[in-house]
Amino acid sequence: RKEVEQDPGPFNVPEGATVAFNCTYSNSASQSFFWYRQDCRKEPKLLMSVYSSGNEDGRFTAQLNRASQYISLLIRDSKLSDSATYLCVVNPPNTGNQFYFGTGTSLTVIP
Amino acid sequence: EAGVAQSPRYKIIEKRQSVAFWCNPISGHATLYWYQQILGQGPKLLIQFQNNGVVDDSQLPKDRFSAERLKGVDSTLKIQPAKLEDSAVYLCASSLAPSGGGGGYTFGSGTRLTVV
Numbered sequence: 001r002k003e004v005e006q007d008p009g010p011f012n013v014p015e016g017a018t019v020a021f022n023c024t025y026s027n028s029a030s031q032s033f034f035w036y037r038q039d040c041r042k043e044p045k046l047l048m049s050v051y052s053s054g055n056e057d058g059r060f061t062a063q064l065n066r067a068s069q070y071i072s073l074l075i076r077d078s079k080l081s082d083s084a085t086y087l088c089v090v091n092p093p094n095t096g097n098q099f100y101f102g103t104g105t106s107l108t109v110i111p
Numbered sequence: 112e113a114g115v116a117q118s119p120r121y122k123i124i125e126k127r128q129s130v131a132f133w134c135n136p137i138s139g140h141a142t143l144y145w146y147q148q149i150l151g152q153g154p155k156l157l158i159q160f161q162n163n164g165v166v167d168d169s170q171l172p173k174d175r176f177s178a179e180r181l182k183g184v185d186s187t188l189k190i191q192p193a194k195l196e197d198s199a200v201y202l203c204a205s206s207l208a209p210s211g212g213g214g215g216y217t218f219g220s221g222t223r224l225t226v227v
Contacts, residue, residue, distance in 0.1 A: 004153075043202055043218035044154065087153055098144075098167060099216065101153030 001026050004090050006102035014110050017078050021105045023088030024070045032091035035062055035073045037084045038104060044087055047073075078109045113137065115219035117203050123225045129191035132222045135184070136205030142166075144216065145178055145188050146202040154202055160186060193226045200224070 006023045013019045025033075033050035048055065050062040050071050061074040071090075075082055088102035116135040124130050136143050141162050146154035157176065159166040163183040171178065175194070180186040190197055200223050204216040 006153075008151075041223075043220050045218070046216070095167070098156055098159055101155070103151070103153045 003027065003092060003100035004088055004102040006088050006105050008103055008105060010106040010108060012108045012110055013078055015078055015080060017109075018074065018076050019078060019107065020072055020074045021086055021088075021107075022070050022072045023102050023105075024068075025088075025090045025092075025100075026069070027090070027092040028066075028069055029093045030090050031093060033062075033064060033071050034089040034091075034099070035060075035071075036087040036089055036101070038087055039084050044101075047086070075107075078107075080109050080111060083108045115203055115205055115217055117201075117219035117222055119222055120220065121223045121225075123227060124193055126195055126226050127192040129189065130193055130224060131187050131189045132201050132203075132224075134186045134188070134203030134219060136186075136203070137217055140205035140207055140217075141183070142206045143180055143186050144204045144206075145186070146204065146218075148200045148202055148221070150199070157188070157201075190224075193224075195226050198224055198226045 004025050035047040036044040037047040038044040048057050048062050050064050054063045059076045063072045085104040085106050087104045089099045091099050118133050143160045145157040147157050148154040157171045158168040158178045160180045163180050176190055178188045200221040202221045203219040206216050
């Protein structure tokens, strides 16, 4: 079983829409979770960490559900500039600072 | 703060040839990682260094891939001989902390390798 699984999409949404991505992880003892954003032909960049109590950064909200072992990313009021691939990242225990990346979910925001 | 530097940006080689990639992490970052990202997939860790020591190389195909970080700063990743399936983007990343989560990684812009 993969450490991290994501729906690859693609998600095509109109500007202003709300869109949500989920990601499941296999190691229930995992403690650190992140969402990265990757633009076409660019390197991944940290979008936000995911905290146990959930956290928000502007239009972006990240949630963690430990019971079901998934994390989510909600984007409100989508902008054209949100078009990218969103990578779910998990740092399982006892792996140093090794991150396991999902395959990414592709988002295209349409005018 | 200068980012993670990688070179070359692009490389095209024939199968069975050799190739080397270079990475210079953010100053002061003790931990350095090499990831392989095949088109349509997420990055996969190849090797993790803490200073000049290897922390994890369990997913490095050691029959053809090698990496070193001799002085604990910059690093090279080599493939010899290359196969068609090695075509990918090779990403270098660095972080301050060797363990735990926290602030995440900073990636370099990657080297896009095409093996023909």
